[in-house]
Amino acid sequence: MEQKKIIIDTDPGHDDAIAILLALASPELEVIGITCVAGNAPLHLTEVNALRICELAGRKDVKVFSGCDRPMVRKLVTAEEVHGETGLDGPDWEEPNMELQPQHAVDWLVETLLDAEDQSITICPVGPLTNLGMALVREPAIASKIQAIVTMGGGYFVGGNVTPAAEFNIFVDPHAADVVYRSGIPIVAMPLDVTHKALMTKEWINTLSELGTEVGIKSAQMLTFYNRFDLARYGMAGSPVHDPATIAYLIEPDLYTGKDVYVEIETRSNLTMGMTVVDYWGARRKDPNCHWVSEVDDAGFFRLMYDRLATL
Ligand code: RIB
Ligand code: CA
Numbered sequence: 104m105e106q107k108k109i110i111i112d113t114d115p116g117h118d119d120a121i122a123i124l125l126a127l128a129s130p131e132l133e134v135i136g137i138t139c140v141a142g143n144a145p146l147h148l149t150e151v152n153a154l155r156i157c158e159l160a161g162r163k164d165v166k167v168f169s170g171c172d173r174p175m176v177r178k179l180v181t182a183e184e185v186h187g188e189t190g191l192d193g194p195d196w197e198e199p200n201m202e203l204q205p206q207h208a209v210d211w212l213v214e215t216l217l218d219a220e221d222q223s224i225t226i227c228p229v230g231p232l233t234n235l236g237m238a239l240v241r242e243p244a245i246a247s248k249i250q251a252i253v254t255m256g257g258g259y260f261v262g263g264n265v266t267p268a269a270e271f272n273i274f275v276d277p278h279a280a281d282v283v284y285r286s287g288i289p290i291v292a293m294p295l296d297v298t299h300k301a302l303m304t305k306e307w308i309n310t311l312s313e314l315g316t317e318v319g320i321k322s323a324q325m326l327t328f329y330n331r332f333d334l335a336r337y338g339m340a341g342s343p344v345h346d347p348a349t350i351a352y353l354i355e356p357d358l359y360t361g362k363d364v365y366v367e368i369e370t371r372s373n374l375t376m377g378m379t380v381v382d383y384w385g386a387r388r389k390d391p392n393c394h395w396v397s398e399v400d401d402a403g404f405f406r407l408m409y410d411r412l413a414t415l
Contacts, residue, residue, distance in 0.1 A: 106133040114142025114230030115152035117329035122346035128411040138208035142230035144190025146172035154199035170208030170234040174276035193328030216245035229346035236279025257379030258295035269377030277377040293348040301401040302341030318415040361396035365389040
């Protein structure tokens with residue numbers, strides 16, 4: 104099987120952590136690097152959390168890079184109310200032995216992509232798009248090297264989760280998102296429209312704990328902490344575990360259904376800043392710039408995650 108080369112751009116973050124574990128547990132994918140960004144927590148925490156997750160997966164070989172510590176234009180907004188003071192509250196974490204790579208994530212992205220064959224690398228941003236946006240501004244020629252951007256972010260039918268209009272990743276850095284959505288690179292978006300249709304239950308979390316492995320136990324501890332916020336906010340039967348949707352899509356795309364649409368990012372209005380303005384019905388007659396995913400086989404998604412995490 105030819106492995107798909109991917110770069111995960113991330114702000115771990117509990118759901119980011121599960122996405123990273125899922126990717127590292129899946130032989131279909133070759134994680135050639137993990138680039139960290141400020142988002143759920145400040146960069147000095149998200150970078151350490153990325154190292155922790157690689158060590159948890161037994162993958163000290165993975166290259167982890169520190170990237171941008173604030174959005175392109177706006178002031179950084181973080182989400183301690185969801186992810187806790189460490190950005191990965193729940194388990195008792197040791198300090199990681201792994202070290203960050205010395206190169207800045209944006210420099211590594213540019214260098215790696217320029218050296219790559221055309222359309223050979225898939226980028227999976229599951230945090231604010233600052234690193235990728237900055238790399239595209241720095242060196243637009245990297246666009247032709249990217250096979251696709253498979254990203255968690257945005258919302259249309261569901262609206263937002265930070266404001267009524269905006270989802271967190273886009274809200275934190277709408278200007279970077281604007282650069283990415285105007286880039287012409289094929290984009291597959293996993294917005295709240297689909298992540299809110301795969302709700303994680305306490306029972307499912309318990310099946311991870313019952314694996315009895317360090318990955319299973321720590322994943323259950325992370326997700327138990329993470330679950331409380333959305334259960335309280337939405338009063339749903341479970342909480343959306345957003346970021347792994349990008350990785351699950353790469354492994355089993357048939358789990359998902361979407362539509363090619365034109366998406367624009369609001370970067371001016373204070374009321375709707377960071378809104379993904381989705382022309383779902385083609386009113387503007389613009390060529391689509393995104394495959395907007397809105398349906399998921401949720402049972403299949405949780406089966407895939409369980410089966411793969413059980414191998415670590
Ligand atoms: O809105 C959900 C997204 O924001 C997820 O990527 C979560 O990790 C946070 O970054
Ligand atoms: Ca994230």
